[in-house]
Amino acid sequence: MPAPIITVTLNPALDKTVVIENFEPAKTNRSRVVSYEPGGKGINVAKFLHELNYPVIATGFLAGHNGILIKKALQERGILADFIAVEGETRINLKVIDPVKNTETEINENGFIVKKEDLTALEQKLDALLARSRLLVLSGSMPAGVPGDFYATLIHQGQRHGVAAVLDAEGEALEHGLAARPLLVKPNKYEAETLLGEQIFTPEDAARAGIKIRQAGAEMVVISLGALGAVAVDGHQALWAQPPRLAVGSTVGAGDAMVAVLARAICEGNGLAEVLPLAVAAGTWLAARRTGPQKSISLETMVRQVQVMPIKTRSAR
Incomplete structure (x- = not known):
């Protein structure tokens, strides 16, 4: 154990x-x-x-x-x-x-x-x-x-x-x-904007914000963006994970599901690229399963529907 x-x-x-x-x-x-x-x-x-x-x-x-x-x-x-x-x-x-x-x-x-x-x-x-x-x-x-x-x-x-x-x-x-x-911080879009005093409109904006937050002290940063998914930044890369478009019920706890997946991944030695699809899928799945036609969809199915793309930045270091 x-x-x-x-x-x-x-x-x-x-x-x-x-x-x-x-x-x-x-x-x-x-x-x-x-x-x-x-x-x-x-x-x-x-x-x-x-x-x-x-x-x-x-x-x-x-x-x-x-x-x-x-x-x-x-x-x-x-x-x-x-x-x-x-x-x-x-x-x-x-x-x-x-x-x-x-x-x-x-x-x-x-x-x-x-x-x-x-x-x-x-x-x-x-x-x-x-x-x-x-x-x-x-x-x-x-x-x-x-x-x-x-x-x-x-x-x-x-x-x-x-x-x-x-x-x-x-x-x-x-x-x-x-x-x-x-080791890691996970602000949402509003929290990151408030911290930095600037607005985030796109995943590229979120990646730049993540770099600034890393420079303030965190080793890894994951910024959750609601329906747009999440952007993750560490010392080597910036990644955008986009979830499938689904009608969801209550979003209460969706960000906390992401934190749980990220925490487990850290303990198991997995990197951001490996775990980010699961983290984003977990938040979306938790919201979708409460109501609507997608409430019976499995977490594994949703993970396969998450698209992960690198974001080019001047530096993720």
């Missing part, structure tokens, strides 16, 4: 998804509940790694009754959950899907407030977990009370144990995290 991947979720959520046909703001809408799911980006990564049959331990913070429900749901799936309990209540994130208008609306709560002693407790727990892990995955937003450089602190903590980090964050957390030199 390989050493497990550790996923850290600082701001988890209980994801409630409802379907409302012809959803209209400022009016009474009738809904049907589709699901309650343990959520938060790191938890989503852990769930998909478990689907890929790769050992994973999910940690971070949980609070209140919703936190108990999340931990129980993970344990029932066979996912090791080793969280720090904090005061307050874990947030509920509401996803409203309108299949008629083909829209998805998210209403996310703020969640609990983390204290300094909670941060210390998590670092102590990670010291024990990192001693026997292969990779550290840091994903998602930070709750109130967590300093903007905390992901950077955890990246350095992993490095002291010889464990590299994958970072999926935005804003200040991404900026500070890059300075700590993670």
Whole structure:
């Protein structure tokens, strides 16, 4: 059994998804509940790694009754959950899907407030977990009370144990995290644009952005571009992986599925060229299987439909 991947979720959520046909703001809408799911980006990564049959331990913070429900749901799936309990209540994130208008609306709560002693407790727990892990995955937003450089602190903590980090964050957390030199970062288009202060219109733009983000500290960069797929940049090449055109349902967790595939590939020693088609296919497959005529398509079939093309840049180094 390989050493497990550790996923850290600082701001988890209980994801409630409802379907409302012809959803209209400022009016009474009738809904049907589709699901309650343990959520938060790191938890989503852990769930998909478990689907890929790769050992994973999910940690971070949980609070209140919703936190108990999340931990129980993970344990029932066979996912090791080793969280720090904090005061307050874990947030509920509401996803409203309108299949008629083909829209998805998210209403996310703020969640609990983390204290300094909670941060210390998590670092102590990670010291024990990192001693026997292969990779550290840091994903998602930070709750109130967590300093903007905390992901950077955890990246350095992993490095002291010889464990590299994958970072999926935005804003200040991404900026500070890059300075700590993670192995891989996976911003989406908006997060990369915000970080660099420039717009991305094409895969070529994304490749140039990836080079700049590498220069800021990451060894590898994968920028997800929604329906356009993703662009990956390392020290040798820039690649664009384009998924098949499909009607998809909810895209919740699609980027986290990509992170899970990339994390497993790193642990198995595979390069970006080998794993990028699977990473892009995983995100598209997760969204497509929720609804529509493609929901029965297999992941293997979708991987074969992903096209990977090199992008010429002045330098990927």
